[in-house]
Amino acid sequence: MSKPLILISNDDGYQAPGIRFLIDCMKSIGDVVVVAPEDAQSAMSHAITIKDPLRFRTHTDTESYKEYTLNGTPVDCIKFALHRLMSRKPDIVVSGINHGSNASINIIYSGTMAAATEAAMGGIPSIGFSILDYDSKANFTYARKYIINLVEHVLKDGLGENIALNVNFPKEKGKEYKGLKVCRQAKAYWKEDFDERLDPRNGQPYYWLKGTFTVYENNESTDEWALENYYVSLVPIQFDFTAYNKINELKNWEKS
Amino acid sequence: MSKPLILISNDDGYQAPGIRFLIDCMKSIGDVVVVAPEDAQSAMSHAITIKDPLRFRTHTDTESYKEYTLNGTPVDCIKFALHRLMSRKPDIVVSGINHGSNASINIIYSGTMAAATEAAMGGIPSIGFSILDYDSKANFTYARKYIINLVEHVLKDGLGENIALNVNFPKEKGKEYKGLKVCRQAKAYWKEDFDERLDPRNGQPYYWLKGTFTVYENNESTDEWALENYYVSLVPIQFDFTAYNKINELKNWEKS
Numbered sequence: 262m263s264k265p266l267i268l269i270s271n272d273d274g275y276q277a278p279g280i281r282f283l284i285d286c287m288k289s290i291g292d293v294v295v296v297a298p299e300d301a302q303s304a305m306s307h308a309i310t311i312k313d314p315l316r317f318r319t320h321t322d323t324e325s326y327k328e329y330t331l332n333g334t335p336v337d338c339i340k341f342a343l344h345r346l347m348s349r350k351p352d353i354v355v356s357g358i359n360h361g362s363n364a365s366i367n368i369i370y371s372g373t374m375a376a377a378t379e380a381a382m383g384g385i386p387s388i389g390f391s392i393l394d395y396d397s398k399a400n401f402t403y404a405r406k407y408i409i410n411l412v413e414h415v416l417k418d419g420l421g422e423n424i425a426l427n428v429n430f431p432k433e434k435g436k437e438y439k440g441l442k443v444c445r446q447a448k449a450y451w452k453e454d455f456d457e458r459l460d461p462r463n464g465q466p467y468y469w470l471k472g473t474f475t476v477y478e479n480n481e482s483t484d485e486w487a488l489e490n491y492y493v494s495l496v497p498i499q500f501d502f503t504a505y506n507k508i509n510e511l512k513n514w515e516k517s
Numbered sequence: 518m519s520k521p522l523i524l525i526s527n528d529d530g531y532q533a534p535g536i537r538f539l540i541d542c543m544k545s546i547g548d549v550v551v552v553a554p555e556d557a558q559s560a561m562s563h564a565i566t567i568k569d570p571l572r573f574r575t576h577t578d579t580e581s582y583k584e585y586t587l588n589g590t591p592v593d594c595i596k597f598a599l600h601r602l603m604s605r606k607p608d609i610v611v612s613g614i615n616h617g618s619n620a621s622i623n624i625i626y627s628g629t630m631a632a633a634t635e636a637a638m639g640g641i642p643s644i645g646f647s648i649l650d651y652d653s654k655a656n657f658t659y660a661r662k663y664i665i666n667l668v669e670h671v672l673k674d675g676l677g678e679n680i681a682l683n684v685n686f687p688k689e690k691g692k693e694y695k696g697l698k699v700c701r702q703a704k705a706y707w708k709e710d711f712d713e714r715l716d717p718r719n720g721q722p723y724y725w726l727k728g729t730f731t732v733y734e735n736n737e738s739t740d741e742w743a744l745e746n747y748y749v750s751l752v753p754i755q756f757d758f759t760a761y762n763k764i765n766e767l768k769n770w771e772k773s
Contacts, residue, residue, distance in 0.1 A: 306563035497763035507753035
């Protein structure tokens with residue numbers, strides 16, 4: 262029987278420790294194709310490159326392991342992998358491990374999760390992994406068994422049409438995580454601040470975005486609660502944005 | 518009584534005909550603040566600028582009309598407007614008119630809709646407008662009364678917590694639209710193709726993304742059906758991506 266075919270991407274770029282660890286985990290499960298951004302593409306969300314041409318580089322090209330980089334966004338990488346580079350559809354797409362949380366509303370800004378969502382839009386089950394640790398020396402040791410279990414679960418059972426999983430790991434505290442929690446996305450908001458500085462060339466102001474993440478609820482059913490309590494959070498996600506409970510109410514507006 | 522305060526942005530940049538038309542419509546309703554990207558930012562989705570500093574330019578600064586541009590994405594514009602530039606919270610945020618459809622799954626790539634969503638995340642009711650016409654000479658004439666009606670409706674009745682509206686206009690055919698349809702997002706997918714060319718400098722290939730939009734259903738409840746039948750489509754949207762119907766099923770995975 263042929264081994265599962267696994268496509269990997271991320272948004273921190275192909276050299277990030279998170280993707281190197283994920284590649285290592287996936288090699289124990291199947292044949293691996295990596296198509297990752299050349300450079301860090303954090304906070305690129307579901308952006309695609311339409312004004313500039315895309316170029317790719319081949320780093321490795323063997324039977325069981327192929328690695329390419331692309332000068333584009335995470336979503337570009339998935340599109341290019343699925344529609345140009347790969348001759349056979351992957352059995353699963355995994356993205357990450359992102360350095361930094363993609364829990365709660367962070368998902369909307371995340372290139373890592375956009376790569377996973379793009380795959381799910383194409384009918385391929387996918388998982389995005391993130392860890393709440395920006396350090397390039399983040400310790401992924403305790404994440405390994407969860408990653409392998411989840412990927413094997415998805416390969417065996419599937420996920421159903423157009424579903425992706427958003428999996429976040431707490432920053433490790435020198436001991437095993439407490440377990441896996443299937444959650445919903447917590448309600449939260451980035452309260453933004455802009456750090457103003459003066460340009461030495463012309464004395465004009467420029468700004469750096471500098472937000473504070475604020476969680477609006479502390480409910481045991483949310484991903485933020487799970488992470489706060491040292492659980493691995495898993496949120497199944499979909500990409501129909503329709504607010505179904507508003508449709509009937511707004512139907513009245515059709516008349517005026 | 519003070520006039521409503523209206524914040525306007527888009528993703529085609531401040532010079533695009535769509536935003537100029539929208540500004541003209543909004544001036545008839547309230548005091549207007551424009552914070553739009555300096556340049557076209559199509560397909561930027563919910564991206565934010567974190568690697569480069571943000572700079573803004575003031576074009577107009579009067580009591581009833583202010584216009585600024587920012588060297589960032591549509592979401593940067595909304596964050597900068599709400600958290601830095603404006604002394605009072607706007608009563609509504611409108612984005613567009615985008616040149617090109619944001620119906621169905623296009624919403625996920627759209628900077629125009631990301632600007633509207635970012636506002637809704639901050640608790641401000643918002644509407645994104647788009648027209649199915651890429652031409653810079655697109656005719657917006659028949660859109661005006663819908664835009665004004667919808668904005669007045671939202672100012673009067675509100676939209677409820679964290680809801681935005683995704684409004685699309687068909688390409689005009691020299692006659693009034695048939696009416697407004699409140700819809701759900703149609704199931705669709707971009708089948709991508711990559712146009713390969715050779716770089717004259719080094720003979721290496723480069724690629725342009727060139728997709729074909731494929732709608733999977735032809736149901737009267739969808740935005741694609743409404744637009745196909747010359748109606749104005751309105752989809753209420755929200756940004757909780759949780760696939761609630763999968764949570765119970767996945768709870769079993771917590772044990773293994």
